[in-house]
Amino acid sequence: MTPPRDPGRLLMVMPYEQLVRKAVEAGFEVWSIWDPALRTPEYLDKVAAHSRELALVDFGDETALRALVARLAREHDVQHVLHLGSEATMAPVLAEAEALGLSPNTAESVRLLNDKHAMRGLLNAHGVSAVRARRADTLGEVEPLLTDFGLPAVVKPTNTAGSRGIALVRTAADLAEWTERVKAGGFEGPFIIEDYLEGPEFSVETLTAGGTHHVVGITAKQTTGAPGFVETGHVHPAPLDPADAAAVRDTVTALLDLTGYAFGPAHTEVILTPAGPRVVESQARLGGDRIPLLVEVATGYDIEAAIFRGLAGEDVTAPAPHRYAAIGFFQLPAGRLESVDGLDDLRARDHVHGVHFPYGPGDVLPRTTDSGTRHGYAVVDAPTPAEAADRIAAARTALRTTTTQTPKEALR
Template sequence: MNLVFVESNTTGSGMLAFAGARALGSTPVLATADPSRYAGLAETGVRVLACDTNEGDLARVLRDELGEIAGVTTTSEFYVTTVARTAGELGLPGNPPEAVAACRDKGRMRRILAAERLPSPAFEVITPDDDLERQVQATLARIAMPCVVKPVDDTGSLDVVLCTTSQEVLAHCRKLLGSTVNVRGQRSSGTALVEGYLNGPEFSVEMLSARGAHRCVGIVAKQVTPPPSFVECRHVFPAPLDDDAARTLAQTACRALAALGVTDGVTHVEMKLIDRRGYVVEVNARPAGGMIPQVIRTSCGFDLVEAHLRLALGLPVPPLPEIFLPAGIAFLLAHDPPPDAVLAEIGGVEHALALEHVDAVTVTAAPGSAVRHARSSYDRLGHVIAHAPDHARLHGTLDAALDLLRPVLRQPMGVR
């Protein structure tokens, strides 16, 4: 029974999903254009099918090469539309392709949610089809500063920037409109989304859907770096919210999924809570990244990745959790690194791992990697996962562990 992964996250839940597929009695198959992208792939025992995953008739390739296929899935945001289309063509479980496409295109998502009268910021999509300066001028006549400018089809907080002047908006829109491909070699839309800045605490609502029925697994409290970039640097589960606030976020997430046409699978709905109203930031039609599934499993034993795989295979999912222990992850970032810095090593890992309540300390940046001030999730150096009896002690444990981790930086030969 083949379960096909159309590409994957290169770390975290992406690689763990292969073992999860095998535990469910299926044979994991990674369809990828570049097997070398996945460090440690050989150790997973996954079958690798080298093929074009960005263009062409993937359903035909899978039928010809694999024969019997039980499901098609991915943990990568870049390939959720490909998976929905391919699963539909093969008659396998999955979301309607048009629903997933609406989730991937943040401009289309904004239009749909606003039409359904969900709380929304003012927004405008900037396209390459018209005069850029004129578009920006008209946009800023109705959207107050500061505003957020982002690509409509990227992920990992990449190129999401808070702008405070019209010159910054124009420059960042020009950069985004000039982009032709993303980090996976896919053609990018070359459009930008400008929207009002939602100034409030940020959360993610982890949702589980089957045949159009939407349920909330739980809510994660998120911390991000200060503007202008918004790099997620800490996740805590469950979020310390009162019942009314949690209900508001969960109900808004359900309304958003219904409006977008999502019917099945695990989804990651990023939101802000402002004046007791839930504002959707974006909807991701796949499990959360940032090791959130591992944090949730640490908290309550529920495995979001397993649920994701079960739904892709058409299998029932376990009951939702009812008992939660505070758990969280904190990411190691470089603070004010010198220009052209590269990573030599990260010290203090053993000391951080020895702290009470620390479950894991992981270095994700390889020696020799370029190190810069964090602008996206790709700039994280590592992370700590911990649990504690209460949220205060959890934050204290995460802070203490991060304080023990010491990135050692160097500059390349010849750089002074």
């Protein structure tokens, strides 16, 4: 089905540059809102180039943010308001959009996805992907709750992503280390305590249109494991037994049904335990770690563009993979970068679809503690998962660096 020639006017909050471009390509007129503290002027210029107007506001000022959403929507006769960026600022935007009658989702449906404790309570109440869990409103409540809950247990903030603030606690020493890390990261809670789920991990990308959930693909995750579970790589599609893949898909779509999610992408993380799939967390947004690129390399399907085609009225379908795609994150020693070589050769390889290394000589490579402190990545294609793993290993070897140690304070 061809999208209408004039699908309407769209207001997007925190839209990444390529999303604005793809919305315009689908026929929308786009107004954009960003916080200038979160992106460089050069990046915001790219957003503005595709937008009818780029408005700037402090996302930390929820009153000002809501007022700006309302003003732009009314002044420009906007038909839809979307927030596809970080979930941290979704709540006030969706509350205002819902009040204006311009959101394809209720604020409550998105809250149920984004808030880990709310999501877990919803699933447990309906006997879907049940996992024992407790909520601690403050950091001081975690230790006494853990005493009653029992170890081992996973602890994490209820509203973060990217492995930030998560840990497996087996001992008092683990709890002390996590407590210090949480304090240093400024996480004030609430926190969730859950049973430790053992098994391979997967990310499930979905695109919902008209209340129907389409599973775009399942991605196998590789992590450092306990205690921080930092993601080190992914392969798409996941090499899964068909029965297991069907169980994972059914679990994720059941979650989306329970929340009442009606439109847009969702990124859901699942562990395939001996008792079946268990949802770890979900967010009402596209997956990070370049997973949309992995999907496109493996299938030819542009999930970012499909969002706006679906909003414009085109039928949404799930893609079929014809090869594998993998991402591997560079794992370098922390310290001051003295030299770097091999990037041009790596980018020139036919099977490489993306390389990111945002450091140069003189920069300090941080110690990797979460997704935000990893050192870059390479994306490759391959005919098999084993060959994808070999190509990622070769990409890591191709990046040649030398570093010198610096004081711990400089690495934080």
